[in-house]
Amino acid sequence: MIYLIPTPIGNLEDMTLRGIRVLKEVDLILAEDTRTSQKLLNHYDIATPMQSFHMHNEHHKVSQILQRVKHGDTVALISDAGTPGISDPGYLLVRQALKLEIEVCCLPGATALIPALVQSGLPSDRFVFEGFLPQKKGRQARIQQMAEEVRTVVFYESPHKLIKTLNQMLPYFGGERKLSVARELTKKFESQYRGSLEGALDFFEQHPPKGEFVLVVEGNKKK
Ligand code: SAM
Numbered sequence: 001m002i003y004l005i006p007t008p009i010g011n012l013e014d015m016t017l018r019g020i021r022v023l024k025e026v027d028l029i030l031a032e033d034t035r036t037s038q039k040l041l042n043h044y045d046i047a048t049p050m051q052s053f054h055m056h057n058e059h060h061k062v063s064q065i066l067q068r069v070k071h072g073d074t075v076a077l078i079s080d081a082g083t084p085g086i087s088d089p090g091y092l093l094v095r096q097a098l099k100l101e102i103e104v105c106c107l108p109g110a111t112a113l114i115p116a117l118v119q120s121g122l123p124s125d126r127f128v129f130e131g132f133l134p135q136k137k138g139r140q141a142r143i144q145q146m147a148e149e150v151r152t153v154v155f156y157e158s159p160h161k162l163i164k165t166l167n168q169m170l171p172y173f174g175g176e177r178k179l180s181v182a183r184e185l186t187k188k189f190e191s192q193y194r195g196s197l198e199g200a201l202d203f204f205e206q207h208p209p210k211g212e213f214v215l216v217v218e219g220n221k222k223k
Contacts (some may be wrong), residue, residue, distance in 0.1 A: 001069070001074045001075075001102070001103045001104075001105065002069060002074075002075050002076075002077065002093065002094075002097050002102060002103070002104050002105070003022050003026065003074070003075070003076040003077070003104075003105050003106070003107065004076075004077050004078075004083070004084040004085060004090055004094070004104070004105070004106040004107065005019045005022060005023060005076050005077070005078050005084070005107050005109070006019065006082060006083040006084070006107060006108070006109030006110045006111060007019070007037070007040055007078050007079065007080075007081060007082065007109075007110060008040070008081065008110050008186065009081045009082045009110050009111070009112050009185055009186055009212075010081070010184065010185060010186040010187035010190075010212075011186035011187065012040070012043055014109070014110045014186055015040070015044065015109075015110075016107065016108075016109050018107055019107050019109055020044050020046065022076055022107065023041070023044070023046045023048060023076055023078070024044075024046050024047075024048060025048075025074070026048055026074040026075060026076040027048070027049070027068075027073040027074050027075065028048065028049055028050070028051060028065075028068070028073060028074075028075045028076070029041070029046075029048050029049070029050040029051075029075075029076050029077075029078060030050075030051055030052075030053035030061075030065065030075060030076070030077045030078070030093075031050050031051070031052060031053065031077075031078050031079075032052070032053065032054045032078070032079040032080045032084075032088060032089055033052070033054065033080050034050050034051070034052050036080045037050060037078055037080070038050070040078075048076075053065075053077060053089060053093075054089055055089055058089050058092050058093070059092065062092055062093055062096050063096070065093065066093075066096055066097060066100055066102060069097070069102050070100065070102065077089075077090055077093060081110070081112075082110050082111045082112055083106070083109065083110065083111040084106075085106070086111055086113070086129075086131075087131045087132055087156055110186075112156070112182070112185055112212070112214050113129055113154050113156075113214060115182070115185050115186075116154065116180070116182035116185060116192075116214035116215075116216055117152065117154050117214075117216050119180075119182070119192060120152075120180035120182070120192070120194065120216040121180065121194055122152045122178060122179075122180060122216055122217075122218050123151075123152050123218075123219070124152065126151040126152070127151050127152040127153070127154055128149060128151050128152075128153055128154070129154045129155070130142070130146060130153060130154065130155035131155065131156060132155065132156050132157070132158075133155060133157070133165065139168070140168065143165075143168055143169055143172055144172050146169075146172075146173075146217070147169070147172035147173045147177075147220065148220055148223065149219055149220060150219040150220050150221075150223050151219045152216060152217065152218060152219050153215075153216070153217045153219065154214065154215070154216050154217075155214070155215050155217075156213070156214055156215075157213050157214075157215055158213070159209040159210055159211060159212070159213060160209075162181075162204060162209040162213055163201070163204050163205065163209065165215075166197060166200055166201050166204065167201065169197060169217075170197060170198075170201070173197055173217065174197070175196060175197050175198030175201075176196050176197070176198070177196065177197045177217060177218055178194075178195070178196060178197075178217075178218035179195070179196070179197055179200055179215060179216060179217045179218060180192060180193065180194045180215075180216040180217075181193040181200060181204075181213055181214070181215055181216075182213065182214040182216070183209075183211050183212070183213055184211040184212060185212070185214070187211070189211065197217075
């Protein structure tokens with residue numbers, strides 16, 4: 001059995017009781033960054049052996065891990081924060097495990113996109129999640145596509161690209177489009193900008209972006 005276990009996105013209290021129990025019970029924990037995850041394991045007195053599993057060794061590591069699981073070991077995958085497989089390593093392991101008829105179980109828990117969406121005040125009955133936008137190639141086309149989307153659009157952005165992204169969105173979305181920017185969810189300096197795209201640009205010019213961000217943009221009403 002392979003478990004994917006969400007871990008807190010800032011506030012250590014956001015670890016579920018089940019998540020802690022499973023991390024204590026499995027034979028091996030795979031972590032994106034073992035140094036980051038060690039703090040979590042120490043906090044919850046979890047003594048399970050841990051190995052690294054990240055974007056760079058994912059391909060190489062998958063078959064090795066799956067052999068262990070085939071021989072009866074249980075494994076849990078965690079990422080630095082939030083739900084594994086959501087803009088984090090995990091997808092390849094899940095896909096290969098299912099091919100080998102290994103059971104996969106993702107526990108519900110912390111992730112940044114859901115609280116950002118729900119507290120945005122924008123429609124949450126239907127939405128699309130775009131992960132991170134492409135760095136260069138295809139970035140503009142993606143933004144253009146997103147501007148046509150009728151459902152609420154949620155995506156992740158780094159602080160140093162936030163203003164650039166808002167500027168790139170402006171010609172396609174228009175300055176009046178409503179959006180919400182969640183910052184530092186669950187952390188001490190959590191805040192949420194709610195307003196128009198133009199207003200967000202003004203706001204972040206005056207308050208330079210620091211920390212982690214989720215953007216939630218109203219769907220296209222003209223379609
Ligand atoms: N697996 C994670 C999840 O389930 O949300 C996402 C990991 S991705 C590598 C990291 C990005 O998620 C950040 O750049 C930011 O956009 C978003 N994020 C993670 N934690 C956040 C937080 N506390 N507040 C706002 N955004 C956050």
